[in-house]
Amino acid sequence: MSKLRAAARSGRGLQQGAGEGRKSPRRCRKNVSSHKGMLPPVSAQQSAYHLFSHPAEIEAFRKNLLAWYDKCKRDLPWRKLAASESDANRRAYAVWVSEIMLQQTQVATVIDYYNRWMQKWPTLQALAKASLEEVNELWAGLGYYSRGKRLQEAAQKVVSELAGQMPATAEELQRLLPGVGRYTAGAIASISYGQATGVVDGNVIRVLCRVRCIGADSSSPAVADRLWDLANALVDPARPGDFNQAMMELGATVCTPRAPLCMECPVKQHCKARCRVEKELEFASRRLLGKAASSCSQAPDIEECAATGSCSLCLPASEPWDSSLGVANFPRRAAKKQPRAERTATCVLERRGPRGQPEYLIVQRPSSGLLAGLWEFPSLALGPGLKEKQQREALLAHVQAWAGEAVARGRLRHVGEVSHVFSHIHQTYVVYSLLLGRDPEMASGWRDEMLERPAFRWVTQAEFQKSAVSTAMKKVWKVCERQNCEGRGSGQVSVSVPCLPRGR
Numbered sequence: 128m129s130k131l132r133a134a135a136r137s138g139r140g141l142q143q144g145a146g147e148g149r150k151s152p153r154r155c156r157k158n159v160s161s162h163k164g165m166l167p168p169v170s171a172q173q174s175a176y177h178l179f180s181h182p183a184e185i186e187a188f189r190k191n192l193l194a195w196y197d198k199c200k201r202d203l204p205w206r207k208l209a210a211s212e213s214d215a216n217r218r219a220y221a222v223w224v225s226e227i228m229l230q231q232t233q234v235a236t237v238i239d240y241y242n243r244w245m246q247k248w249p250t251l252q253a254l255a256k257a258s259l260e261e262v263n264e265l266w267a268g269l270g271y272y273s274r275g276k277r278l279q280e281a282a283q284k285v286v287s288e289l290a291g292q293m294p295a296t297a298e299e300l301q302r303l304l305p306g307v308g309r310y311t312a313g314a315i316a317s318i319s320y321g322q323a324t325g326v327v328d329g330n331v332i333r334v335l336c337r338v339r340c341i342g343a344d345s346s347s348p349a350v351a352d353r354l355w356d357l358a359n360a361l362v363d364p365a366r367p368g369d370f371n372q373a374m375m376e377l378g379a380t381v382c383t384p385r386a387p388l389c390m391e392c393p394v395k396q397h398c399k400a401r402c403r404v405e406k407e408l409e410f411a412s413r414r415l416l417g418k419a420a421s422s423c424s425q426a427p428d429i430e431e432c433a434a435t436g437s438c439s440l441c442l443p444a445s446e447p448w449d450s451s452l453g454v455a456n457f458p459r460r461a462a463k464k465q466p467r468a469e470r471t472a473t474c475v476l477e478r479r480g481p482r483g484q485p486e487y488l489i490v491q492r493p494s495s496g497l498l499a500g501l502w503e504f505p506s507l508a509l510g511p512g513l514k515e516k517q518q519r520e521a522l523l524a525h526v527q528a529w530a531g532e533a534v535a536r537g538r539l540r541h542v543g544e545v546s547h548v549f550s551h552i553h554q555t556y557v558v559y560s561l562l563l564g565r566d567p568e569m570a571s572g573w574r575d576e577m578l579e580r581p582a583f584r585w586v587t588q589a590e591f592q593k594s595a596v597s598t599a600m601k602k603v604w605k606v607c608e609r610q611n612c613e614g615r616g617s618g619q620v621s622v623s624v625p626c627l628p629r630g631r
């Protein structure tokens with residue numbers, strides 16, 4: 128019976144629910160686009176099961192959710208600003224920055240970035256004056272770097288083309304501002320301007336799919352449109368911003384992907400997935416207690432879509448309800464494409480600076496494409512099947528111009544490997560280091576070759592940490608640092624990347 132109780136508490140079935148811990152709250156937002164093309168028709172019979180058809184139930188849902196939100200919401204800096212800022216433009220800007228930062232990134236990570244950003248650029252006008260380099264520097268480590276760039280471009284557009292006035296409706300925000308999609312537009316309009324429009328992000332998808340047992344692929348255009356319909360039908364016209372934030376908060380902290388806390392859920396009485404799990408558990412419990420009369424030996428009478436088998440919103444017949452998953456049967460998504468594997472050789476090139484301090488070479492990436500405009504150690508994409516000797520030779524040829532001297536292959540020291548997953552690429556950096564024997568700028572012949580090289584600069588350790596470098600490059604730095612610490616005392620030649628105390 129303890130397994131049954133644990134399963135009931137978590138909302139899961141009998142196998143997976145027991146013993147699962149609560150994951151740290153996330154608010155990763157993945158926008159769901161709406162496609163306005165022809166949609167497959169959904170009959171009234173099908174819709175009735177997957178929609179909220181009674182106004183009284185919608186009212187009760189709103190009331191319960193908002194009461195919970197008022198009591199349990201997290202204290203977050205952008206919420207404070209949205210609640211206290213009387214200037215509508217500033218309020219919208221504050222919400223906008225938070226929404227862009229929160230896409231694909233956890234709340235805990237965003238808070239510090241958000242505070243630093245708002246301190247540096249408290250207004251649209253201040254952001255519009257910033258350089259892309261400054262934006263990249265502050266954004267470094269937050270990932271998906273084009274978000275920061277587009278935010279700044281959009282701020283410049285508001286200042287130069289819209290007389291500094293933020294658009295005030297979801298439709299205009301989406302139409303006029305680069306980088307603002309349907310989700311972000313709805314969030315800004317509802318939170319900052321009180322427009323009664325719903326939002327659909329990853330957290331809201333999970334909640335909606337569970338409360339209405341929507342098991343069809345939630346990333347498909349037809350299902351995405353139904354979810355937007357649901358969100359728009361549910362949003363509270365009196366408190367749209369709070370309602371939308373409450374839905375997202377519920378998905379982030381209670382209705383979590385793997386360990387939902389159904390017993391603590393303010394909308395559990397409206398949740399069809401939860402209802403189904405409870406009925407199954409009740410049935411299993413009665414059987415365990417030996418009350419299995421002939422009437423109880425059959426599957427429980429569970430409310431289902433009247434059009435099961437042909438409904439475009441139900442679980443697909445090929446992947447039916449799995450009792451071991453419980454409410455986590457929803458949502459379902461088509462299998463993600465695996466990121467492609469790539470390898471890159473990268474070299475931490477070190478020289479003595481003018482005052483004898485170690486300096487490291489970083490070069491700027493192209494202004495478009497992956498990690499556009501960020502700085503990195505000199506790097507070279509490796510073709511498939513290259514042997515170690517060939518890798519070294521290719522990398523050496525690549526860094527020769529910066530080295531300013533003929534460098535023997537053996538001086539390139541292999542440090543280790545670093546893996547980093549971008550959204551669509553699984554990148555492995557093969558890390559080398561090279562300590563230069565003399566000031567490379569004094570060497571002859573290097574300038575002509577440099578003319579064809581990208582922008583570069585020599586930086587100290589402190590400057591490297593403050594530069595617009597990606598998380599992957601910081602990992603490369605760490606590998607060098609660790610190797611340097613471990614190499615000391617073993618007689619190995621090593622770059623002098625400082626050996627910092629562990630845990631810093």
Ligand code: SF4
Binds near residue numbers: 337381389454
């Ligand atoms: Fe559980 Fe449903 Fe609430 Fe999600 S919405 S926590 S599945 S009761």
